[in-house]
């Protein structure tokens with residue numbers, strides 16, 4: 001039996017983040033910190049119109065401006081067959097517009113100059129003549145008779161419809177609805193919002209004319225996938241493309257897609273023979289790069305007279321913008337919306353989804369989300385609270401009555417997923433206890449009698465993260481495994497290289513901790529390196545909370561491979577048989593003789609100096625992990641709000657968040673992830689909105705219009721936890737990064753709806769701003 005041994009940094013220890021030393025000292029190495037000899041700068045000219053035909057692009061003045069080396073237009077790109085590029089969803093996207101512009105902010109031309117000032121000045125001297133076309137700004141308009149055709153570049157595209165997708169069983173769902181005692185309907189809109197990472201997107205393309213090697217520094221969450229896509233698009237041999245993702249200041253899905261700027265900068269570097277840097281400014285980031293959500297959703301929940309859920313029917317209209325460009329596993333056109341039955345044992349469900357082109361920036365990135373999980377979770381949790389209100393039952397009790405029970409796992413959902421593990425009743429009980437739910441409910445009633453507007457919102461979400469098993473998941477056909485390569489040096493120190501890429505999640509710490517747990521090398525002695533395609537093994541990158549479920553598992557597996565070899569070396573050193581050795585973290589000892597032992601450091605030295613006859617020297621390996629299933633983290637969030645009747649202002653009084661992500665590798669980092677996600681969820685629920693006027697002008701192009709929560713608005717969070725290990729993950733861990741962004745918006749909004757329920761209000765679309773709340777109260781005859 002292994003004994004408990006203290007090695008610094010084992011799983012479960014909240015050690016400080018190794019990477020923070022350099023970040024706190026201002027020594028991070030972000031894209032814009034990189035300066036290469038002879039480097040040029042690129043500025044992009046963007047369309048001021050949402051939909052317009054391009055009559056001409058006049059670059060004469062711009063070309064003559066000081067410091068300008070090149071002005072690149074769509075026409076020039078077309079000469080090199082680079083005016084259009086494939087997207088991650090099997091569509092095409094304009095790199096620089098040739099025929100039409102299809103959203104405000106679309107890339108039209110680019111200037112490459114000695115300095116950024118010169119590039120931007122010359123950009124402003126380009127003259128484009130446009131012929132305006134009517135703008136389409138919603139799926140409703142997109143499908144209307146006579147709507148302007150947005151994608152007339154596509155041969156067989158006769159309307160603005162992109163896809164129709166169905167999941168579940170229509171027949172059994174219809175039959176269940178026919179027998180229902182009550183059907184509760186919710187129509188709601190999950191508005192367009194933006195991941196808005198602190199660092200915007202950008203790249204430096206450095207194509208070496210002599211060697212043919214293209215080195216592209218890029219703010220990419222998925223450098224390997226980008227390398228392959230670049231190889232396929234440009235025809236450059238893949239070994240001649242090196243993508244380096246340096247430190248990244250937040251991604252949240254915004255840094256997964258391939259943006260036109262990357263392609264233009266690379267083409268420009270190739271043509272000019274010097275490195276070209278392109279870094280977006282804030283407004284460019286907000287108006288043109290990967291938006292999220294924009295889902296119009298209708299859900300019907302059928303229940304019987306005892307309050308049991310019988311069936312769920314859902315329809316979605318998705319607004320994808322002008323190009324269908326977000327990363328999607330090819331088998332799931334509406335992504336992981338399959339999780340829409342959530343934490344409930346709903347026998348049958350039927351989901352339909354339609355995607356539409358509109359004159360908006362390409363959208364649909366999974367902002368801190370696994371391919372539409374957030375929208376699904378929001379819909380079911382809002383619907384369940386509304387159902388409880390309509391049935392006149394307690395929303396916590398209604399949930400508990402319908403939760404999937406612990407003994408039902410692995411649970412086969414009505415839309416075809418197999419949930420790995422869960423104990424929803426326990427998470428709910430811990431949350432209710434922590435909130436003091438019963439007392440709080442009485443307090444709410446007492447306050448209401450005094451005329452106050454106050455309420456409690458609950459969301460008991462189930463997530464599906466860790467994309468994904470290769471048989472079902474791919475991006476452009478690339479299977480979604482991930483990898484880890486571990487090298488232990490002669491002195492027992494190690495380097496771990498991975499196909500993932502941290503954007504602030506603390507991978508340098510947590511993945512080192514997995515090596516510590518499995519091999520006993522202290523976390524401080526394990527360097528973790530990600531983001532360089534020339535050195536790291538292939539992987540699909542970091543998004544959708546997949547790093548721990550997939551690359552974390554790969555790290556455990558490669559460590560175990562090395563431990564197997566270490567056992568043989570230890571046996572040789574101790575002159576014992578392999579099977580007579582016992583492992584405890586950091587050393588092998590002879591069974592019954594704990595003093596006869598070899599530490600992992602001694603074994604590592606021997607791996608290079610004294611291996612058994614016939615054994616290969618060294619202690620290193622690589623593991624590619626194809627997960628057998630997704631992981632299903634869950635939790636219960638409870639929020640208490642007070643609403644000011646006079647102004648409609650919502651004040652969040654309490655937020656209790658109980659998360660279960662299986663075994664926690666670093667509890668402090670997990671809590672940090674949850675704090676961040678709860679803050680982002682708060683912003684989405686109450687503040688953030690990218691909207692468009694009738695002409696398709698984007699409103700929300702800067703941080704005075706697009707409101708992110710600061711420390712002033714962000715409520716205090718009270719965290720709790722339960723631990724239900726994943727049965728298939730080697731460490732029992734599930735992903736966690738996106739859980740709070742997925743789970744919390746419904747909890748916040750449910751609290752407002754609970755507060756307004758006595759006034760007959762059942763829905764306010766996010767962001768739930770004071771004016772909307774005030775208007776709802778006013779419509780209900782509240783006269784303050």
Ligand code: CDP
Pocket residue numbers: 505506507510511542543544545546547548549552661662663664665666667669670673733734735736737738
């Ligand atoms: O893919 P991404 O890194 O964004 O998400 P994640 O796998 O949920 O991990 C976020 C951070 O939390 C990483 O540093 C993880 O290693 C850590 N984590 C943990 O310590 N324990 C877990 N059960 C899950 C994540």
